Amino acid sequence: MAAHQFPFSASALRSLQLEAEQQEKRQILKKLKLRSTRPLLYAERSDRPSQCPPLLCTDPVLLYAMYNGDRTALQDYMGVKCSANLMVQSRNHELRWKSHQTGIWSLTYEEEFTCPLFVTASRGYVDCVQLLLRKGADVEFSPSGESALHGACENAHTECVKILLRHGANPNAESQDGTFPLHRCKIPESYHCAKMLLQYGAHVNRATEDEEHTPLHTAARHGMWEHVDLYLRYAASSDKRNANGETPLCVACGHPQTPQELPQYFQVCQRLVEGGANIHIRDNDQQSPLHLACKSANPQIVQLLLEHGAEVNAMSYSANTAMQYILQVTAYKLDHQPELIVRALLNHGAIRIWPGALIKVSAGLRDIQLPAGTEVETSTVTGERKINFRE
Structure with missing residues (x-):
């Protein structure tokens, strides 16, 4: 059939x-x-191998x-x-x-x-x-x-x-799955391999066929800050997007990290930011690097992004802010010290009420019995309501 x-x-x-x-x-x-x-x-016949x-x-x-x-x-x-x-x-x-x-x-x-x-x-x-x-x-x-x-x-x-390479190997040879030799440099020990490939003319911004990852995306995903530094020195694009709309900074912020791997991913993000990476670019789900860093619970990266002006109250496509993302993963990320992230977000003006609950809070003000001498003030900008008590 x-x-x-x-x-x-x-x-x-x-x-x-x-x-x-x-x-x-x-x-x-x-x-x-x-x-x-x-x-x-x-x-x-050995004289006709070709x-x-x-x-x-x-x-x-x-x-x-x-x-x-x-x-x-x-x-x-x-x-x-x-x-x-x-x-x-x-x-x-x-x-x-x-x-x-x-x-x-x-x-x-x-x-x-x-x-x-x-x-x-x-x-x-x-x-x-x-x-x-x-x-x-x-x-x-x-x-x-x-x-x-x-x-x-x-x-x-x-x-x-x-x-x-000395015998004429093509540094830009494409494999059957659409990857190139630079994309195969996935461990820290491959640094000198990547360096030689670039010296022999490998294209630093060449993207894979399916995921559209550049070598910089690959290095950021695996937390290899030395590779990131090498590619940036060879004019790699720090804001090039992959098929999911992610920049190398987004990939580094959102990749799952063990407590031992937190410092190396921080070094990757720090080098990317120093290299001019835009911290406000969002992926296809409208998640910023700050959202992704909170999901992976890396306090150093969160502090780095906030210090460079990341929008602390910006919402993703799912209407979550950075505060909501860190609260969602706190239970199983205790070794990452999530309390440091919460404190950093609050110090930079994070709202203390879930945005989705603001409507319920405002609507609830109309139903409660207020004591004598109180009034409800409604903001003309945000629509929020504030209770004023009079003596």
Whole structure:
């Protein structure tokens, strides 16, 4: 039956989509005439490596050498008969439903393809990377949709990144999921990787395909203030919005933080504000950086924003102010010292009554029995009512 004629669940529709993609991969393999019956497929002639299709490797000895960095064993196989641009079958961490030839559906890991250069570079095997490049490995060969440079940056292997860039790796190579090598620098140890990418011409304001994150968004999300400082020095835009309308400052303020991570996120926000970030820009839900900082309960960031003129009583799309956001999370953010945030908000003029309750309070004044000698004064600006007592 077609998908619109039967009430498939979302997971079942996703599995059918992944199965269709897998079938497409099988058709491509058939067209390339990749026969996986032999342990290792060699090119018939070594003088024509560029004219031969990629070869699929299933030899366990060669696989062990690649995944464990055994340069000696790898060199024995990388002779005149073996191409360095092999395809290696691997498994993704994503589970999916798969239909076998027997008609039984089972939950299995999605199968992908990679290459020896990606495997060795992502694991930091410098000697193996150099050997493969000398044997003619293509730095842009990416059967899985990710180049070796993506893998080296993601795991912060600086020396491998340097070797790949010197051999012509593209610092602006786009992966299958729409990310670039700079976006793979997600841990503090990847600082020198990011620096080398920028030195070789990486675009600092390049956004991802889906979330539209720039490298500055990525660094702010992971609380890496050194990366933030580096990108700002390379003219990164501090107010560029992502798909949710968030600037890097919004991302840093709203990302969940442990008590140990509060200082590093404060350093990120401090550097962004010093770099000219606009503290009044709101996301698609009309949440300002101050709202988001209260939701994550970071007292230092809240104090920083208030000192730079953040609107303490501004309301989001859900009609909540900064005070309401911190009161909503106080019960499970006690280790963050939320009382410091409440005090800072009150010192900067935060209202003490929930805005949604003002209407009820004003309406209630009309129903109560006031004692003799009192009058109700109504403001012509805000509509609020004030009780004046006379002696």
